[in-house]
Amino acid sequence: NAGVTQTPKFQVLKTGQSMTLQCAQDMNHNSMYWYRQDPGMGLRLIYYSASEGTTDKGEVPNGYNVSRLNKREFSLRLESAAPSQTSVYFCASTPRTGGNYGYTFGSGTRLTVV
Amino acid sequence: KNQVEQSPQSLIILEGKNCTLQCNYTVSPFSNLRWYKQDTGRGPVSLTIMTFSENTKSNGRYTATLDADTKQSSLHITASQLSDSASYICVVSYGSGNTGKLIFGQGTTLQVKP
Numbered sequence: 001n002a003g004v005t006q007t008p009k010f011q012v013l014k015t016g017q018s019m020t021l022q023c024a025q026d027m028n029h030n031s032m033y034w035y036r037q038d039p040g041m042g043l044r045l046i047y048y049s050a051s052e053g054t055t056d057k058g059e060v061p062n063g064y065n066v067s068r069l070n071k072r073e074f075s076l077r078l079e080s081a082a083p084s085q086t087s088v089y090f091c092a093s094t095p096r097t098g099g100n101y102g103y104t105f106g107s108g109t110r111l112t113v114v
Numbered sequence: 115k116n117q118v119e120q121s122p123q124s125l126i127i128l129e130g131k132n133c134t135l136q137c138n139y140t141v142s143p144f145s146n147l148r149w150y151k152q153d154t155g156r157g158p159v160s161l162t163i164m165t166f167s168e169n170t171k172s173n174g175r176y177t178a179t180l181d182a183d184t185k186q187s188s189l190h191i192t193a194s195q196l197s198d199s200a201s202y203i204c205v206v207s208y209g210s211g212n213t214g215k216l217i218f219g220q221g222t223t224l225q226v227k228p
Contacts, residue, residue: 004157040123040220042118042203042217042218042220042221043158043203043218045216090157090158092157098207098210098214099145099146099208099209099214099215099216100146100207100214102148102160102163103158103160103216105157105158105159106157107155107156108155108156
């Protein structure tokens with residue numbers, strides 16, 4: 001089982017460029033999440049999708065947009081990248097929202113904005 | 115303010131030795147606490163989960179403890195192996211049902227040397 005698959009694994013952008021990070025899960029989970037991980041800090045929630053057709057802001061949504069394309073796929077878009085968005089981005093999924101489920105994470109996308 | 119603090123920030127031990135990682139939290143209302151292992155370049159993977167009524171949980175050489183009164187948890191690793199080199203993240207869930215949320219600690223980086 002693939003679990004949660006993220007693409008690309010690495011990306012370098014120039015300030016002002018746009019890009020979309022892709023995420024897909026094959027576990028039939030309803031809920032999906034985007035986190036960013038920065039040195040010395042815990043993972044912070046950017047956006048989440050409780051179920052297909054819904055999306056909600058997390059702790060640090062500014063500068064990002066998301067699309068829940070279908071039950072399997074949840075993408076994260078940076079419209080105009082800034083150096084402050086240099087980070088490692090993780091997609092995760094759970095059967096449903098709430099804290100009672102273990103999260104399955106993807107392997108991450110390491111993004112550098114120069 | 116809901117917070118999760120881990121200590122130490124980093125740790126180096128020799129192969130075969132034991133070690134203990136700490137997690138202190140100020141979260142309310144507490145739901146559960148998980149420890150995740152994150153290998154370099156990978157996403158976090160769940161090791162253990164404990165609810166309010168549980169004070170110890172084992173997963174092979176990993177044993178987690180929880181003291182809900184003092185709001186402290188520890189992760190004890192026995193007979194360390196080189197493959198234990200990773201970041202260990204404490205994650206506390208608060209709230210209930212579908213509205214439950216997570217707070218991630220900043221992690222403890224463990225290096226096991228031969």
